[in-house]
Amino acid sequence: MRSPTAILQLICPDRPALVSELSGWVAANGGNIVHADHHSDPGAGLFLSRIEWQLEGFGLPREAICPTAHALAQRLGGVYKVNFSDYRPAAAIFVSKQDHGLLDLLWRTRTGELPMQVPLVIGNHPDLQPIAEEFGARFEHVPISKANRAEAEARQLELLADHGIELVILAKYMQVLSPDFLKRFDPPDAFHQVINIHHSFLPAFQGAQPYHRAWERGVKLIGATAHFVTEELDGGPIIEQVTVHVSHRDEVDDLIRKGRDCERLALARAVHLYLRRQVMVYRGRTAVFD
Amino acid sequence: MRSPTAILQLICPDRPALVSELSGWVAANGGNIVHADHHSDPGAGLFLSRIEWQLEGFGLPREAICPTAHALAQRLGGVYKVNFSDYRPAAAIFVSKQDHGLLDLLWRTRTGELPMQVPLVIGNHPDLQPIAEEFGARFEHVPISKANRAEAEARQLELLADHGIELVILAKYMQVLSPDFLKRFDPPDAFHQVINIHHSFLPAFQGAQPYHRAWERGVKLIGATAHFVTEELDGGPIIEQVTVHVSHRDEVDDLIRKGRDCERLALARAVHLYLRRQVMVYRGRTAVFD
């Protein structure tokens, strides 16, 4: 059993001595670093850092870490986030009719592989209620249409607030979230909170019916892309991509079947990276410290 | 050592008993089939077949096989091609300044892995002459520009004819062949004769500078696509695709470096499939009988 750790993610303007400053701060408080990853983007003049250290023996109590990190980040002119490895944030899974993403995420959560809780599943169709409830999640049916989108999203936001949701996962939700929804749940910064799985190898086959179009084009590999959701459809920062070989013998149905495995894998890996706080966003792209 | 074989490729309207008819024709002449692959496309009502049988003990001499297959294909309303496994067709490699594709193909030819000859290399720049000559190929420098495209292509076609070229491989040639060139060297049918390697995972990043655009987009996998060349830029039938993982640490130069390996592999596999007559084209896509 690994002992609990604190994780600091920080993005700030690049300059010399940043690694020293951050690790010096941890060391000054008696912390033992178990992982330290950094990345400099010369084009943007940015420095990204993820430092993870053991809480045992660390001089500051948990509640004092965040304010101290805040002061540090302010001094560096950056943004930051502090998390603890034994904290299991509440996530909501948005679904439509397809069950594979939901079932896979719930199973991985139950098995302890994904360190989160899933108190809430929201579906625009009622089909997946039994699966949600089997795993102890509340299922809320929020039908959505062009006519009622604003009210439906207001209801969704209310549910998210009621359940203390910090992460939304779109597991084949097949609906576009409005800019307003995003602004209210996930204000734009380096620490996104909505993950989607797209059923193609982006940027190939953006938009609808990617498997049909992949079949038409006769590609030899298909794939899936897990990405953060932004206002630009299928244009958010990519977290993980998975591909699988297909042949001329595969019909569209076979592409869909093989694609489901890619979708499950890419989404699960992306959520795992997110929960381990190994993903940071800059310039519309991700740094993945795995 | 495998004994020589004949290979019949045939595409015709689908109807019952075609497998029986084709294999029956081989059997009636005492042939021993070593590979038989078929594919039906219900949407197009097409039947594709590739049959390979040992020449040893076959009742027809080589020169009689083609006319007989011709009659068979006509009766079935189809198109066909007959090849022999010990025949090594003459291929020309078109290059520009990058050497990895050329060197790889020449090495694989010398080692016997690719059953072809390469008597001719055409470059729009002179840089790769030494490599071509090291491997015994004649290098022809045919500069090409907007102004002289027609004459340059005429010269290329003349060189292809002089050397009895049956296959053209664009190994990072970075130029577009005109519709007129294609019509004259490779008239449209099921048996294409020009293979290109594109440095992206098509249809992602069609056109110029794919690695730069892949870096900008922040994808987690890059790739290469070997395809037959048609009039539609980067739109020809795909033969093979290869991908490799990249991370935020990779600069554009790293993508280019990693991409070169994908390009070499995808191109070599596509040429190998072509030479073994395992690729057939229908509806703008390929059936690959591997």
Next chain:
Amino acid sequence: MRSPTAILQLICPDRPALVSELSGWVAANGGNIVHADHHSDPGAGLFLSRIEWQLEGFGLPREAICPTAHALAQRLGGVYKVNFSDYRPAAAIFVSKQDHGLLDLLWRTRTGELPMQVPLVIGNHPDLQPIAEEFGARFEHVPISKANRAEAEARQLELLADHGIELVILAKYMQVLSPDFLKRFDPPDAFHQVINIHHSFLPAFQGAQPYHRAWERGVKLIGATAHFVTEELDGGPIIEQVTVHVSHRDEVDDLIRKGRDCERLALARAVHLYLRRQVMVYRGRTAVFD
């Protein structure tokens, strides 16, 4: 919706005209072949064939196909099996305490991806009873120990017979089946009936604790192997293998976590190939006609 097909699998001594003979038999009865795959093994002098044709319009009724194929196989001195694509055989899943293989197979069965029924799950521990029952399978707890192995296997065989089981899938069962069990449920021939998932890339790390040993050895890829079970431990014919990259940052627990995905994929693909009758066994190895 694809119309139902018949599938003939046949292995016999190689000689000329076999493809013609088999396809001629189908054609003579008015059958339309949708897939035909053959393989010759010169070393063993064997011919393997899988032919699939539409039942619609076929001259023989279903019940007459098997006797006719029997006569054909006898004449060719071979063994054969006939199956129908719309038949969903009954499979039993053997489990211990780990749930991922079971849950994945049951989900893929419910979703229609795996054309089988699972009326029975047998566990040597009671832990997975709820999952089995959620998916409508009967769970039987058959504890097993050195002392009671013979009686336990007798009980298992009785349960298999009672439920009309044709396929046994060991989904992380972690127990070895006795030669006697195998002889009675799965007499040695080309058409095996017990599939196991081994949690390593065989033949690396045969036997116990493969992930611990992989970690010790410092490999950079781990994997899983789905294979038919024979008397030789971890030595049966391999159907499918899947690998995933690991790094020095991965602890044994991470290898186990990543390995679970390989196990699920390799097992599901192997069962899918089996149910589509795309696997044949010869010389202790498989031909996979995919």
Next chain:
Amino acid sequence: MRSPTAILQLICPDRPALVSELSGWVAANGGNIVHADHHSDPGAGLFLSRIEWQLEGFGLPREAICPTAHALAQRLGGVYKVNFSDYRPAAAIFVSKQDHGLLDLLWRTRTGELPMQVPLVIGNHPDLQPIAEEFGARFEHVPISKANRAEAEARQLELLADHGIELVILAKYMQVLSPDFLKRFDPPDAFHQVINIHHSFLPAFQGAQPYHRAWERGVKLIGATAHFVTEELDGGPIIEQVTVHVSHRDEVDDLIRKGRDCERLALARAVHLYLRRQVMVYRGRTAVFD
């Protein structure tokens, strides 16, 4: 163009504040860190670090960095190595008759992808002399047999010394280096100097004829393993592994052909990681900071 950097690799007993101490040392001298990677192995109580910083603006001249790092490492009770990114060490490639590894490494060196020089190629057969010389390397034919092994290795060591060789690459050399050779050229520590490519997915098929044995076993994936050479045959620390799918249609020759691509890729990647000083050895395994 990236500006030159210094790279410090260090292994020492783990204790708190090491990251701070190392980065503080760089910062105190005005260095700007571009990469910093660390790994703790709790089981062994070891800390591994790789720090890369820009030489431009660094307070110490190159010749002073090594002594200072030496003092630092001594204080921490560790071992260390300092390298500069614009230094191109001299490597010798050992070959036998197969040319693909040699040609690939020489091409990658010429193209600038592998930052090294190859002044020397040693072959126990004379076959590859032309390739070595094409790329400007001296070829030395040192025949080796049971009878003359000691003298042959003495001659090899003399050649290595004469050419200032720091890295030996066995590119399908097919000979075992004696413990004595290793002790003299590559004394055991964390910084190995001999890389081999083994033509199997180790630890599967250790020893001779791996492709033949893979074919016999009927595996569905084959691979290649690049590893540091130690006294234990095929037992040295693994740097990189690559696999490729094979089918029942592949003969041993096809496995050898497909395997060559795995061998080239795995070896080139391993040498690239080595030259970028991204590999460290501990407990018989590697940490790869890529």
